[in-house]
Amino acid sequence: xxxxxxxxxxxxxxxxxxxxxxxxxxxxxxxxxxxxxxxxxxxxxxxxxxxxxxxxxxxxxxxxxxxxxxxxxxxxxxxxxxxxxxxxxxxxxxxxxxxxxxxxxxxxxxxxxxxxxxxxxxxxxxxxxxxxxxxxxxxxxxx
Amino acid sequence: xxxxxxxxxxxxxxxxxxxxxxxxxxxxxxxxxxxxxxxxxxxxxxxxxxxxxxxxxxxxxxxxxxxxxxxxxxxxxxxxxxxxxxxxxxxxxxxxxxxxxxxxxxxxxxxxxxxxxxxxxxxxxxxxxxxxxxxxxxxxxxxxxxxxxxxxxxxxxxxxxxxxxxxxxxxxxxxxxxxxxxxxxxxxxxxxxxxxxxxxxxxxxxxxxxxxxxxxxxxxxxxxxxxxxxxxxxxxxxxxxxxxxxxx
Numbered sequence: 376x377x378x379x380x381x382x383x384x385x386x387x388x389x390x391x392x393x394x395x396x397x398x399x400x401x402x403x404x405x406x407x408x409x410x411x412x413x414x415x416x417x418x419x420x421x422x423x424x425x426x427x428x429x430x431x432x433x434x435x436x437x438x439x440x441x442x443x444x445x446x447x448x449x450x451x452x453x454x455x456x457x458x459x460x461x462x463x464x465x466x467x468x469x470x471x472x473x474x475x476x477x478x479x480x481x482x483x484x485x486x487x488x489x490x491x492x493x494x495x496x497x498x499x500x501x502x503x504x505x506x507x508x509x510x511x512x513x514x515x516x517x518x
Numbered sequence: 519x520x521x522x523x524x525x526x527x528x529x530x531x532x533x534x535x536x537x538x539x540x541x542x543x544x545x546x547x548x549x550x551x552x553x554x555x556x557x558x559x560x561x562x563x564x565x566x567x568x569x570x571x572x573x574x575x576x577x578x579x580x581x582x583x584x585x586x587x588x589x590x591x592x593x594x595x596x597x598x599x600x601x602x603x604x605x606x607x608x609x610x611x612x613x614x615x616x617x618x619x620x621x622x623x624x625x626x627x628x629x630x631x632x633x634x635x636x637x638x639x640x641x642x643x644x645x646x647x648x649x650x651x652x653x654x655x656x657x658x659x660x661x662x663x664x665x666x667x668x669x670x671x672x673x674x675x676x677x678x679x680x681x682x683x684x685x686x687x688x689x690x691x692x693x694x695x696x697x698x699x700x701x702x703x704x705x706x707x708x709x710x711x712x713x714x715x716x717x718x719x720x721x722x723x724x725x726x727x728x729x730x731x732x733x734x735x736x737x738x739x740x741x742x743x744x745x746x747x748x749x750x751x752x753x754x755x756x757x758x759x760x761x762x763x764x765x766x
Contacts, residue, residue, distance in 0.1 A: 392618060393531055393533075393617040394617075401682065407728070407732065415725070475726065478739075478741065479742070
């Protein structure tokens with residue numbers, strides 16, 4: 376009893392412990408883990424998309440022919456598939472981002488926290504509204 | 519007709535004898551009002567007295583009986599056999615921890631981490647008892663009350679792949695309790711806790727998988743505590759850069 380009372384807990388003999396290893400496929404064990412990995416992977420697609428987008432803007436400096444040739448390249452089935460995948464990843468990232476916002480930055484309504492679903496809905500609403508404004512401006516100024 | 523039974527496949531590990539854990543099957547009576555812990559107690563009392571596991575209160579308060587039930591971290595006192603009717607039940611020690619024996623894991627790492635975040639009220643100067651208690655408004659209590667519900671059951675550590683891959687990570691419950699005291703209007707230990715929370719192995723190791731909050735039997739929501747601590751630390755950093763003369 377004495378050695379347990381002096382404030383330092385008795386520690387097990389480390390040589391006798393079994394240390395389990397995490398399988399490499401841990402992210403396939405639960406749908407939530409897989410969704411997390413897809414969310415992380417989304418950054419790769421969005422990064423590639425942004426690089427391609429920057430190259431596309433750069434083509435503008437080289438004249439209309441160079442730009443048209445580049446856009447022509449992007450219309451190949453491979454690039455279209457890539458852009459569809461990127462759109463889906465961007466949607467996944469945006470939706471999970473707004474879900475997180477409600478968790479990370481709780482808003483108060485009077486004395487109590489606002490329900491998370493309401494914060495999420497407000498965020499999605501603001502996102503849709505801003506996207507609509509951009510779309511309207513785009514259509515208006517396209518000429 | 520005999521009594522209906524259910525099979526429990528239980529992890530066994532004898533320290534110093536076994537090289538790796540193995541699984542042993544036990545057939546126990548199926549009772550609708552039994553939980554997995556009742557089944558384990560039945561095995562221990564009636565079938566095999568050598569089985570080792572931790573338990574105490576049997577009512578979701580002590581946090582001792584956490585195990586993996588069919589791969590999910592659960593308090594076995596709250597996992598009813600009826601929810602697994604028609605299946606076999608796999609009972610394993612909590613993952614991400616070293617195994618001492620059978621279903622008993624080594625929790626010293628968690629205990630050390632809990633201590634490192636000073637999970638108690640820190641006062642720069644204690645006021646004398648004669649001056650009375652530290653009073654709080656209901657709103658001040660609400661700011662941290664949810665995070666006081668942690669029972670240190672470590673289910674969140676078993677659910678956290680980051681802790682599994684990087685055992686140095688401070689982990690969900692320790693950070694949730696650090697946040698609990700940081701948010702307490704009576705506490706003055708925030709600067710001391712920042713030294714542990716603000717490191718790479720502190721909150722910044724977390725990638726917000728969010729499963730800690732899903733498995734928490736007390737709805738503590740450690741994932742929220744971690745992300746809010748990240749925001750607080752980022753604010754502190756900006757203040758220290760923009761206001762070098764400030765109250766950091």
